[in-house]
Amino acid sequence: MVLEIAKPRPVWQIMFSTHHTDVGLLYLITSIAFLFLGGALALAMRAELFLPGSQIIQDSMTFHRFFTVHGTTLIFLFILPFAAAIGNYLVPIMVRYKDMAYPKLNAVAYWMIPVGAALIWLGFADFTWNAYPTYSILRAPGPAADMWIFGLKILGVSSILGAINFIVTILKCKHPDLPLSKVPLFAWSTLIASVMILVAVPTFAAALLMLLTDRLGVSGFFNPAMGGDPIAYQHLFWFTFHPEVYILVLPAIGMMYEIIPRFSRKPLFSSGSGIAAFILLGIVGFASWAHHMYATGMSFTEKTVFMIGTLAAVPGSAMHVFNFFATMWGGRIRFSTPMMWSVGGIALFFAAGSGGVLNTAMPLDFITHDSYWVVGHFHLFVFGTIAFGSIAFLYYIFPFVTGRMYNEKLGQLHFVLAFIGAVIVFFTQHILGLFGMPRRVFDYPPFPEWIAMNQIATVGAMIIGASMIIFLINMIHSSAKGKEANMDDPWGIGGKYYFPHRVKTPHH
Amino acid sequence: MKNIRYLAISVVILFILPTVTIAFGEETKEYVNRRAEIWNLFFRMTTAVFVVGAVVSGTQIWLIWRFRESHPKNKTPTKWETGESH
């Protein structure tokens, strides 16, 4: 059923529901709220960095808390829950089952998100989203640090529970007449990401526990004074979080696989190639973690091994780009808002990946590590690819959730501004990094080149901010007063859709 | 055949000459210029990346222009729209 804003369902009905469309809605609203909260922190930081010296933030510690909570929020409270939202809406329909495999567990996994979020936001830790020891165990002020650790523990459990649910739903609950090879690629991306979560996240859970006991002083895993090694934490952290970036990007690419063939009015070029690419990324994604650690004093051989592991994952991503292009070739493309966002996302995905190939060259790490180059690079992925794919899908699913159409012109304006803004900020930050500006800095020396590029980046960020305000207005106004959508084919492109609003729910 | 000659010359200039220079360099107190080597690598990589980028983005721009709905050649529906259902 659609979310009829004008005659709303009782809120408690949604909050206590275990049906996949309702849990999906809860994840959706939560993730979008945190997109805006995390984005607001980013705009504050960019305003501060407009000039050397203090602008709107008075002290460095506040700035450090801002970037810690910004990164933590957008990864754990926007990207992951948004993927869970769309997964909840569509995966059961795609495998022709009535709900998720474990509906109550599904709701429990969702409700851990607000708890984890509260711990992170009420604590406002300062040690970056990486939380490297020995700073995080010896110097980071509590209780913020400890609240962050507990918050992430809870969010990690939520991720694992959600992953179990998706895997069982797809593999065990799918309709007997539906072979795995015919399951849509978005469900495949969710499946592979979920398997990766089960392998990667428990490692970080262990690392978090060790961080906590080290902070309490009862252990010395990462404390050299007690015989420990801070680099051990980095291995544990990146063993989780390099695969995690694939966990973040796979559902977004899966979402593009839902949009691009439909709006090209042409079947996907090769679902086999897409599935193979997902599996390849899922496996090889585990082979590259220490490329984040090239500057820690690793041996030549270790660095070489991880460089090879990193390069080995590139063909998988290249296959997806080929698939998208080959799908569009020969089609008759309607460039509605979801399609624009998806195609823009592919362009920025490629730019991010190219910068990544450069990063993985070991000697170039001496130029780029922990500089603004890295900031520009990963934002091209998390904003340019993942957020673009997610926003594309949000526009796509909007009529099915609300029964109304978003404003197409505003949606396209949102895209144009966000794309231009993203290019301005993140491409500039690559060059800023080449000029040597470190990341995670509250202030910088008044080098003219640094000032100029920081100002350009701030302007770009404000353009993105303006576009997101347009987005917010569009979403709120259209859900209440938008034109009623043609629920069989909201864009009139003649395609077949998965219809979340037509599933049987216990409330209808 | 000529291509092999160019390839061989490139290999010699890019790889063998520097290696030999370094091997014999210790005696003449010529040290590797760290930042030159690193930045040269950076610019080689960047050239390659921009060439590939030009190809990929050029392809993408051509695709979205040629297969947009409003292109004159796209007036008629594709065979997937009229023929087989997918």
Added chain:
Amino acid sequence: MSGHSSWPEWVYIGVVVAILVWVGADSWYIEKLIDHAPEDAEIIKVTGQQWFWSFEHADGTKEVGELHLKKGHPYKFEVQSKDVIHSFNIHDYTVMMDAVPGRINTVWFVPDEAGEFPIQCREYCGLIHYNMRGTLYVEES
């Protein structure tokens, strides 16, 4: 699966793999070039701590926040930390190595140009990470 020829995709992947092999080989080669410090490099002990750098020359001379080196001489830095992880960075000379408490990391270079060059910290280390700076002075020998 889709019933059509997929040779263009294989060619494309072949090209991608060839480029990646080149990236890997060229990087491996350059890393090998710069990895091994020469025998006659003078050892400079670099100590990072919240929030400044201190240096000790081979002859025992100590400096804080500044480092005076001679042009054309090879130097090998032994980088260590007294408290949290820092990262010793002279960006103009592409010198970078983490200062990790409990271990000593090494990096070497030859300053080939006289002048003043900024030294900065490249790993978040707390309150004044952003201003954990110093200056390298390279003097004509």
